[in-house]
Amino acid sequence: MGDKVSGRKVFGLGFASAALVLAAASGAMLVSGPADAAAKAKPKAAAASPGRKLFVDWSCGSCHTLKDAGGSGHVGPQLDGAKLSKAFVTGRITNGQGAMPSFGGSLTPKEIDTLATYVSAQSNK
Structure with a gap:
């Protein structure tokens, strides 16, 4: 059975x-x-632009939305279409303001310039 x-x-x-x-x-x-x-995809994207690489490596996208770098944060302002000047972005990265921390002591002047150039260019597309 x-x-x-x-x-x-x-x-x-x-x-x-x-x-x-x-x-x-x-x-x-x-x-x-x-x-x-x-x-x-990440190595290709990062290799395409030194500014994008800095944006990704320093986790800027955790606070900021920037489509080109895959940023989708909502703490800081959306950078796509913001039409920011390089001088403005350089100042914010260097000195910070509000919730934005200062990176002047963490990034070299060349890195700040590279990142500001990238963010400004992307924000004006």
């Missing part, structure tokens, strides 16, 4: 096993897909 398994149980177990395997495979693709794409 215990040795005999009905066809319905075997089919049910096989179907359930197949569903679990498909779900696991789908989940693995969903988890690895975007991460792999981001890992592959």
Whole structure:
């Protein structure tokens, strides 16, 4: 009596096993897909512009929205379309204001110039 398994149980177990395997495979693709794409895209994007690389490396996008660099923060102002002058951006990066910290002691003058040039150019597109 215990040795005999009905066809319905075997089919049910096989179907359930197949569903679990498909779900696991789908989940693995969903988890690895975007991460792999981001890992592959980031070096290309960063290599394309030294200013973009600084923006990404210093996590400016955690506070500021800037489409070109993938920034989507909402603490600081949105930079896309803001039409900022290089002099204004240089001053803000160097001295900070409000929630914006000063980076004058953390970035070199050349890095500040590179970042300000990039942000100003992107904000005027």
